Amino acid sequence: MRSRPLLSEGDLSTRARIRHAAVARFGRDGFDASLRTIAHDAGVSAASVVKTFGSKEALRAECDEYVFAIIRDSKRSVIAAQSGAPGAFIGQLARMDEYRPLIAYVLRAIQAGGDMARSFIDHMVEDALGYIADGVAAGLVVPSRDEEARIRFLIGATLGNLLLALATEPDPSAIERAEFWDRALNALTLPALEVYTEGFLTDRAMLDAYLLYVPDPPTDSSGVVA
């Protein structure tokens, strides 16, 4: 019910101002960003950050929760656009000025790994399992021998390519600008649509050989085949 639900700079409590600065700075520079830098961004002292949140780890946890919640909500808004590849909604959000810092934060969190990365990806997988099943039922999507493994692969392809774009970008401030995301997403869209629509290999030799080698698609959750 807030009039400007995301990152508004002006009339915020100290706590919210620090959190805002932390999300932006973590997204820009990664989680090695120092408390003093964040404090400076927020216009307070480093001691004040610790006094407000208890510790850097607690600040990080609150940022995680904050960003995660907003992204989760926003997914419902753009869920109509979820007809494409799993993970593509990240790209849609990154094109919106107000969501861009949050997407940067999410990518940094995935890059850093840990529980946050795992649970975020798991959440995307669970989401995708639903609407991909719908796509298959509607005849829009080719069925797979292991739906979850395919979804993890496709999400990994999208996120992984974005991660690579992030890691190989020389200018650390580029991640804040729309131009960076336009460039990264445009480079991805055509080849992804090509490969997903027209395939990449013309004959089935490799797939059939692998299917022969591996007796059956796995039934456990990890997609591991013996």
Next chain:
Amino acid sequence: MRSRPLLSEGDLSTRARIRHAAVARFGRDGFDASLRTIAHDAGVSAASVVKTFGSKEALRAECDEYVFAIIRDSKRSVIAAQSGAPGAFIGQLARMDEYRPLIAYVLRAIQAGGDMARSFIDHMVEDALGYIADGVAAGLVVPSRDEEARIRFLIGATLGNLLLALATEPDPSAIERAEFWDRALNALTLPALEVYTEGFLTDRAMLDAYLLYVPDPPTDSSGVVA
């Protein structure tokens, strides 16, 4: 012409022993690993590392060069297996005990970004441009409207998925064990072969809409479309 050309533990000069320890430790823990840890692994003092290499940055540079050179050479050995997706040879190498620390190192370097990551990926792209063109000419590979963009996407899909597996692995020592790579690679192989062989979307609507929206495939090297 060395009898054991890669990482042999025993009869090495101090310089080689430190470099060996550094490659292994950087690959396991990333480049934040401390000089003291590496020195301890190599059985020397931290001062000795600096005295031998000049600085941590110089040690890192020598490790980069060393690993890069070996991977580059080894690619020629497994080039017969390069019939599959771009970047897949990384997976082949990771299954070999002697190359596994080097692959871990490369992934950490890509994760860390910077010049090393860029030049390594560029090198893979250049390689793939050649043999994918052959595949297209032989009728084994579907042609693309922008070959380089497709290759970057496919390489990013493979490397990105491995990066995600690395980042979401809770046990930091798992990366040294064959089981981790088997798990990660097995989870990737089936869905990749499926999508590359059978496609993912059944109709051309999205691709055609995008092709209509974007006037022409780009001719510049970056794959950027306006």
Next chain:
DNA sequence: GCCCATGGTAAACGCCTGTTTACTCTGGTG
């Protein structure tokens, strides 16, 4: 008018980092 809770800070603390300094040991040479 007093007083205490609240919110904030400057300065210091302890720890870890890469690096430097001063020193010791060892082995080969004139």
Next chain:
DNA sequence: CACCAGAGTAAACAGGCGTTTACCATGGGC
């Protein structure tokens, strides 16, 4: 033997980090 070059190290150093401590201001309740 004398001696010097090279390899190696322990200990100290400077700087950055997250965090703690002691302190200051401000403002509402008795």
